[in-house]
Amino acid sequence: MATVVLDKIRKVYETKVAVEGLSLRIEPGTMFGLLGPNGSGKTSSIRMMIGITVPDSGTVTLFDKPFERDALKRVGYLPEERGLYKKMNVMEQITFMGQLRGLSATEADKRGKAWAERLQITEALPKKTEELSKGMQQKIQFITALIHEPELIIMDEPFSGLDPVNGALLQDTLMDLRREGKAILFSTHRMDQVEKMCDAIALIHRGRIVLEGNMREIKSRYPKNRVEVTFEGDNSFLRNAEVESAEEFGGGMASVKLRGDGITTMPDAQPLLAEAVARGTRISRFEVKEPTLEEIFIERVGGAVDA
Numbered sequence: 001m002a003t004v005v006l007d008k009i010r011k012v013y014e015t016k017v018a019v020e021g022l023s024l025r026i027e028p029g030t031m032f033g034l035l036g037p038n039g040s041g042k043t044s045s046i047r048m049m050i051g052i053t054v055p056d057s058g059t060v061t062l063f064d065k066p067f068e069r070d071a072l073k074r075v076g077y078l079p080e081e082r083g084l085y086k087k088m089n090v091m092e093q094i095t096f097m098g099q100l101r102g103l104s105a106t107e108a109d110k111r112g113k114a115w116a117e118r119l120q121i122t123e124a125l126p127k128k129t130e131e132l133s134k135g136m137q138q139k140i141q142f143i144t145a146l147i148h149e150p151e152l153i154i155m156d157e158p159f160s161g162l163d164p165v166n167g168a169l170l171q172d173t174l175m176d177l178r179r180e181g182k183a184i185l186f187s188t189h190r191m192d193q194v195e196k197m198c199d200a201i202a203l204i205h206r207g208r209i210v211l212e213g214n215m216r217e218i219k220s221r222y223p224k225n226r227v228e229v230t231f232e233g234d235n236s237f238l239r240n241a242e243v244e245s246a247e248e249f250g251g252g253m254a255s256v257k258l259r260g261d262g263i264t265t266m267p268d269a270q271p272l273l274a275e276a277v278a279r280g281t282r283i284s285r286f287e288v289k290e291p292t293l294e295e296i297f298i299e300r301v302g303g304a305v306d307a
């Protein structure tokens with residue numbers, strides 16, 4: 001079973017092609033990262049996925065059936081624009097949203113309180129939304145998106161506006177939901193988060209997917225062309241012929257990019273290590289690494305990174 005299948009969806013706003021021929025597949029128990037620079041078509045794709053807008057062509061399949069409104073009962077959605085009823089008390093709001101999604105008032109109240117405890121915002125429950133910080137409002141909205149225990153969770157930029165502690169709390173919660181078998185898709189500009197959390201990604205640029213698939217498999221396609229080294233003494237080995245560029249940090253640390261595209265020539269870290277040793281440089285760490293997702297992203301979209 002696939003939770004989501006998008007097949008060649010396209011969206012044009014007047015003359016602007018926002019999404020062009022976009023296809024992807026999300027399985028249950030998967031954390032899927034939708035990446036792309038500003039204006040690349042992430043929100044437009046998400047909106048088509050849940051029927052807010054209709055694709056000009058292509059198909060959306062949810063839970064193995066062509067898109068139908070009824071499927072939305074099984075979907076939890078956190079939109080990019082955060083919005084709660086300002087004057088309403090938080091607990092009432094959570095209960096109201098739970099009831100809209102088919103729960104009894106008692107059940108919605110019970111689940112809302114349990115979620116508030118899990119997200120450490122119990123003290124916010126009696127307050128009005130307008131009295132809360134942005135981060136707290138976001139957590140409340142997160143609860144309203146999850147209260148009906150959706151099988152598919154779609155979050156548009158869920159980490160934006162959260163401090164590191166709350167970001168980590170949200171991250172842990174999403175990882176728990178994934179372990180429970182939910183399919184989760186989130187859009188973001190934060191490569192580090194995607195790298196830590198996602199099983200699969202789609203990188204969108206100008207409305208088209210430029211890279212898609214399993215995270216480990218994507219990374220294995222790229223050569224291990226980075227060396228992180230910690231050393232004492234002579235740094236002239238960093239100018240070895242195998243080195244394309246080297247960046248030195250404090251504490252005798254350096255990050256080295258090796259020559260070799262992995263197709264015609266393979267990067268080789270060995271001559272670098274040999275030269276350091278020959279020059280009497282003391283090496284306490286020498287680690288050959290695969291490129292980061294951020295480097296892959298920059299390579300694919302030509303530096304059009306906005307965050």
Ligand SMILES: Nc1ncnc2c1ncn2[C@@H]1O[C@H](COP(=O)(O)OP(=O)(O)OP(=O)(O)O)[C@@H](O)[C@H]1O
Nearest residue numbers: 013016017018036037038039040041042043044045
């Ligand atoms: N309702 C609309 N009318 C006209 N153009 C639109 C509309 N919505 C989006 N666009 C355009 O479509 C393109 C894709 O926008 P979209 O919001 O999907 O990008 P995004 O990847 O979510 O961007 P961001 O990271 O900035 O949120 C952009 O050029 C945007 O200006």
